Amino acid sequence: MSPAMDSVSWVYFSVTFLAMVTCVLGMAGNSMVIWLLSFRVQRSPFCVYVLNLAVADFLxxxxxxxxxxxxTGPLLVASTSARIYEGMKRIKYFAYTAGLSLLTAISTQRCLSVLFPIWYKCHQPQHLSTVVCGALWALALLMNFLASFFCVQFWHPNQNQCFWVDMVFTSLILGIxxxxxxxxxxxxxxxxxxxxxxxxxxPRRLFVVILASVFVFLTCSLPLGIYWFLLYWVGLPQDVLLLYICLSRFSSSLSSSANPVIYFxxxxxxSHRLQExxxxxxxxxLRDEPEPDGRETPSVCTNDEA
Structure with missing residues (x-):
């Protein structure tokens, strides 16, 4: 093995280890958010979005x-492990698409609430957030099903069909x-x-949460999407492609793990950060009310539609 390959392998396993640690910590953080929003925090339309986003990040x-x-394990050569690997890849793609669409819905709804505050308070459908989340999950599931149907035949990809499917997904995800x-x-x-x-x-804490989450996603999760939908069809040197893959995986894991840290x-x-x-x-x-300087606000996730 050449020294160049030795260095590439060392970087690959090092970054993979960091990504694994990040995934474990991120799953713990998102599990905490899911549990708190399900049982401890009063539910609001925006909390519904955050709950669904935490589920997508956990998956x-x-x-x-x-x-x-x-x-990195020795069992990948087995046919059963190959099927499990392909299934996990489909779930990862499904969760990535759902998380992107949910974050887009969150930022769009907050933008509409700022541009059209009267309509947002008086004419917003009562169960809008629940309907939107359900529709986005269904859309992500449909896209994942189509990808599996056209691209996977007996666990071997069909390059011609996958090309057109990925081009459609590129237009939808990166273009819309x-x-x-x-x-x-x-x-x-x-x-x-x-x-x-x-x-x-x-500014309201809710707006800070949204802007921080979008910024982290664009800087950390976008490279993985670029690899999936663009670089896969570009001929790059194997070493460069391998390094980009492992770095994009680590950054996307960091993005999905960052939201609970942002919330807290x-x-x-x-004044009493360690005592709360x-x-x-x-x-x-997640409180959607203005907060004057120097005044503490109660820790209740209020109803956006009130």
Whole structure:
């Protein structure tokens, strides 16, 4: 084995180990968010989005950790392990698509609430968040089913069919969801910044959570999507492609693990950060009400439709 391959292998196993640790910590954090939003924090429409996003992140991290374990373990050559690996890859793709669409829906709905506050408060459908989440899960499941149907035949990919399926997914994910997320987040950032300067009031914690989550996703999870839908069809040197794959996996694992940290950091009070319960911090982070400087807010996730 050449020294170059030795260095590439060392980097691959090192980054894979970091990705595995990140996946385990991220699953623990998202599990905590799921449990708190299910039993400890009062549910609101926005909390429904966050709950579904935490489920998508947990599934993504679980499938990523399973794939990394199979790749670095001795059992991948077995046919059963190959089938499990292919199944985990499908689940990872499904969770990635669901997480992207949910984050796009979150930023878009917050943008509409800022641009059209009267309509948002008075004319918003009562169960809009639940319906949107269900529709996005169904869309992600349909896309994953089509990919499995066209691309997997007896666990061997058909290159011609996969090419056209991936091109459709490229147009949908990178051509529709991504621009909507970027546009709505940019508008939200401008309006929040403008209101902060004019009223000299800190921005709502909820807006900070959304903007931070979108920023982390764009910087950490987008490279994996670029690899899936673009670089797969570009002829790159094997060493370069391997390094990009492992780095994009680590960054995407970091992105799915970062949201619980964002919630708890944004929702904590500086005066007694180490003394508060997790449900208090989470409820405060998802509170959709203005917070004057120097005043503590109760840790309840209020109803956005009130």
């Amino acid at each position: 993504f991290l679980l499938s990523m950790a399973s794939m990394l374990s199979l790749e 969801f991504m621009p909507i997320m970027i546009l709505s987040s940019t508008i939200l950032l401008i309006r929040v910044r403008k209101n902060t300067l004019l009223r000299r009031r800190r 950091l944004v929702g904590s009070q500086k 319960s997790l449900d208090a911090m989470l409820g405060r982070a």
